[in-house]
Amino acid sequence: GSSIFAGTDAQGVWVRPLSEVGVRQISSEIPVTIELHQNYPNPFNPSTKIKFEIPSFGEVLLEIYDADGRLCKTLVKGKYQAGIYETEFDAAGYSSGVYFSKLVFGGKQTGIRKMVFIK
DSSP: OOEEEEEETTTEEEEEEGGGTTOEEEEOOOOSSOEEOOOBSSSBSSEEEEEEEESSSEEEEEEEEETTSOEEEEEEEEEEOSEEEEEEEEOTTSOSEEEEEEEEETTEEEEEEEEEEOO
């Protein structure tokens, strides 16, 4: 399905969307604003890290688009607590060129960053 389940010792079952696998919270500090950081490194080959910050609990969508505006990959989709997160985009199966990361928080587009993939 679309979820991962993990049993805990006398604490019940932990359920998270599979889309969160590979997304890690790098700080529990509560940001003041929503921010999509520039990927690092940029240009990249074949993978790059993308960091984003959200100031409150909400629905997060992080997608990668090609230069023609076609959706290439959804990296993050789900509800997240306030914090600073990081995920990785592996472009090994894609062509060299310009790509864009787009962050949507709470149903509103909040940031777009240009990325350059060079093989």
